[in-house]
Amino acid sequence: MQNQHPHHHDYDHEHEHADWHFHEHDAAHPHEHGGVTDYMQAVSAYRKTFASKQDVLDHTPDPAVRELMLRLEQLGVDTVFDRFDAQKPQCSFGLAGVCCKFCNMGPCKITPKSPKGVCGADADLIVARNLLRSAAAGVAQHGAHAREILLSMKAVAEGRLSLPILGEKKLRALCQAFDIETRGQSSARLLNKLADVLLEDLSRALPEDYKTIRALAPKERQDVWDKLGIMPISAYQEVFDAFHRTGVGTDGDYRSILKAFLRCGLAFCFTGVVASNIGTDVLFGTGHRATSKINVGALKKGYVNIAVHGHLPTLVSEIVRVGHLPEFVELAKKHGAKGIQFYGICCSCLAAMYRYEGVIPLSNAVGAELVLGTGALDLWVADVQDVYPAIMDVARCFKTTVVTTSDSARLPGAEHYAYDYRHSNIGDTEKLARKIVTRAIESFATRRDVPVFIPAYEITASVGFTAENVGEQFNHFEKLYEALRDGRILGIVNIVGCSNPRVVYERATVDVADVLLENNVLILTNGCASFPLLKLGYCSKEGADKAGDSLRAFAREYDVPPVWHVGECIDNTRSSGILAGVAACADCAIKDMPYAFASPEWSNEKGLDASLAFRLFGIDSYHCVEPPVQGSAAIEKFLKEDTKDMLGAVMTVNTNPRKLGEQIVADIESARQKLGWR
Numbered sequence: 001m002q003n004q005h006p007h008h009h010d011y012d013h014e015h016e017h018a019d020w021h022f023h024e025h026d027a028a029h030p031h032e033h034g035g036v037t038d039y040m041q042a043v044s045a046y047r048k049t050f051a052s053k054q055d056v057l058d059h060t061p062d063p064a065v066r067e068l069m070l071r072l073e074q075l076g077v078d079t080v081f082d083r084f085d086a087q088k089p090q091c092s093f094g095l096a097g098v099c100c101k102f103c104n105m106g107p108c109k110i111t112p113k114s115p116k117g118v119c120g121a122d123a124d125l126i127v128a129r130n131l132l133r134s135a136a137a138g139v140a141q142h143g144a145h146a147r148e149i150l151l152s153m154k155a156v157a158e159g160r161l162s163l164p165i166l167g168e169k170k171l172r173a174l175c176q177a178f179d180i181e182t183r184g185q186s187s188a189r190l191l192n193k194l195a196d197v198l199l200e201d202l203s204r205a206l207p208e209d210y211k212t213i214r215a216l217a218p219k220e221r222q223d224v225w226d227k228l229g230i231m232p233i234s235a236y237q238e239v240f241d242a243f244h245r246t247g248v249g250t251d252g253d254y255r256s257i258l259k260a261f262l263r264c265g266l267a268f269c270f271t272g273v274v275a276s277n278i279g280t281d282v283l284f285g286t287g288h289r290a291t292s293k294i295n296v297g298a299l300k301k302g303y304v305n306i307a308v309h310g311h312l313p314t315l316v317s318e319i320v321r322v323g324h325l326p327e328f329v330e331l332a333k334k335h336g337a338k339g340i341q342f343y344g345i346c347c348s349c350l351a352a353m354y355r356y357e358g359v360i361p362l363s364n365a366v367g368a369e370l371v372l373g374t375g376a377l378d379l380w381v382a383d384v385q386d387v388y389p390a391i392m393d394v395a396r397c398f399k400t401t402v403v404t405t406s407d408s409a410r411l412p413g414a415e416h417y418a419y420d421y422r423h424s425n426i427g428d429t430e431k432l433a434r435k436i437v438t439r440a441i442e443s444f445a446t447r448r449d450v451p452v453f454i455p456a457y458e459i460t461a462s463v464g465f466t467a468e469n470v471g472e473q474f475n476h477f478e479k480l481y482e483a484l485r486d487g488r489i490l491g492i493v494n495i496v497g498c499s500n501p502r503v504v505y506e507r508a509t510v511d512v513a514d515v516l517l518e519n520n521v522l523i524l525t526n527g528c529a530s531f532p533l534l535k536l537g538y539c540s541k542e543g544a545d546k547a548g549d550s551l552r553a554f555a556r557e558y559d560v561p562p563v564w565h566v567g568e569c570i571d572n573t574r575s576s577g578i579l580a581g582v583a584a585c586a587d588c589a590i591k592d593m594p595y596a597f598a599s600p601e602w603s604n605e606k607g608l609d610a611s612l613a614f615r616l617f618g619i620d621s622y623h624c625v626e627p628p629v630q631g632s633a634a635i636e637k638f639l640k641e642d643t644k645d646m647l648g649a650v651m652t653v654n655t656n657p658r659k660l661g662e663q664i665v666a667d668i669e670s671a672r673q674k675l676g677w678r
Contacts, residue, residue, distance in 0.1 A: 591618020
């Protein structure tokens with residue numbers, strides 16, 4: 001992101017709302033002019049596109065997924081795909097967003113017979129309130145992730161937690177961006193000051209500047225957000241306000257609700273994502289370019305196999321360090337193991353993969369049950385977010401010990417070795433790690449009779465792309481800009497997001513990527529959506545064979561894959577740093593560049609916020625899964641049309657992934673035409 005230090009501007013009420021436009025004359029309320037019938041038909045048609053378990057078996061791009069699904073089916077073990085089929089048909093009112101259960105006078109739903117809820121809320125208001133509460137939940141989830149890391153920063157700075165500061169260079173650069181004096185200051189003192197600034201943005205109650213936005217956001221964007229009146233006060237305040245204004249009898253204007261929705265998007269971006277990324281990179285380093293084995297074929301028989309699953313890096317980093325100590329390796333061998341091996345599910349492994357040797361990514365969150373079904377895991381370390389409670393059923397079948405490590409995330413039947421609610425025992429991080437690794441070795445010793453089934457599919461991927469090393473390789477982004485300008489690279493697209501059984505598992509992501517690569521579009525990726533691209537060779541240098549002629553030549557010239565893996569979900573900051581660096585070379589605003597954001601399979605509140613964050617920067621977002629807004633023509637129009645005038649970007653949805661990819665290419669070509677680039 002570009003570092004800017006603009007002066008704060010005050011706007012009078014009329015100026016503040018100058019660009020806050022809604023085109024209501026084009027959007028009838030759903031209960032008028034046959035609107036309820038229209039949205040019910042739209043939802044019914046959309047529901048018919050949902051994938052079945054058989055669809056996944058027939059069309060999954062990863063043969064290891066198919067083999068493990070069939071294996072668990074033979075053993076009588078349900079997976080997410082069985083449960084999704086059992087839920088059909090999903091509720092039309094929920095899919096359309098017109099079910100309201102905020103008070104105990106309901107639940108209320110919008111129908112031709114009842115066009116308003118008991119309190120008088122119409123479809124526009126109900127859909128907007130549901131949307132805002134989802135966004136607030138996403139802020140809380142990634143905000144909790146940020147808080148955990150910021151508390152670790154404070155504990156290290158104050159000497160309560162013994163961890164080295166591996167990202168000192170980045171720490172000092174960021175302190176300068178935040179106007180924190182660095183001369184003569186120790187790293188610990190700077191770490192403490194930076195943590196305090198980021199914690200203030202997390203929890204501020206007084207209406208002051210959001211310092212991370214003022215320090216790091218492009219001034220062009222800050223001017224847009226100031227003019228719209230959507231600058232947040234703090235992450236806590238926006239979540240607090242969202243639940244207040246959507247409560248009974250409070251905010252009855254859907255326009256006001258949508259304004260709060262945009263504020264949540266900024267709080268999510270600059271605290272949930274940016275602050276989390278800052279803390280992780282400063283404490284644990286940015287990592288480095290490397291290669292890594294990927295997929296379940298890389299599981300090793302005869303080892304104490306430990307999987308880390310979730311998002312929080314502090315305890316995971318210590319577990320990995322302790323597991324590599326000679327005393328624990330020797331203890332494992334005394335119990336009959338060849339050694340200790342670490343694997344990862346979801347984002348914990350992607351963060352660890354960058355920073356520690358030999359942490360092997362296996363799957364995103366939806367595939368966790370399949371990985372457990374190999375029977376090869378002795379211990380499963382679960383912290384927060386995207387850890388489905390169903391993993392306990394599969395773990396019991398294969399005698400895998402599950403350990404939870406956060407007071408916020410308990411699983412019935414799991415053992416618990418964690419920081420307490422007040423983090424008063426954060427100084428015991430090494431002790432907790434030692435207990436967990438010891439428990440893994442004990443679990444290995446008691447699981448000798450468990451049959452192991454490992455499909456023989458693995459690949460080596462190139463990983464570790466950051467804004468820093470991309471800038472270094474491409475002469476401060478200049479050579480990357482030149483390739484973009486002259487058309488060797490048609491555009492750059494960031495593909496992220498969790499997986500969703502509404503579409504064929506991982507197929508949508510792969511199909512979108514195929515269309516983009518065929519048209520010479522460079523792809524950045526992180527988080528759960530990156531797993532199929534990692535597993536199927538897109539992030540390998542040999543993946544250049546999947547690209548069009550000019551992108552293939554570019555990839556081979558610079559010895560890079562056509563898909564650049566930048567890390568875990570919070571590493572969207574790395575993607576935005578690359579996009580901003582190239583835009584600066586072009587002397588263009590990010591919104592005018594041939595860029596796009598795609599989360600084809602998004603499935604949760606964080607995914608809603610992630611796409612909103614990119615649209616707030618003026619980058620269009622593209623999806624194969626609809627948001628729950630079809631019950632309100634006004635809200636759907638706001639997301640898919642009206643924000644073009646406000647933000648320079650809209651949300652596009654097409655359940656056909658190849659057609660979605662073609663739309664991205666067409667829009668990138670249009671952006672190039674406006675720039676005068678061939």
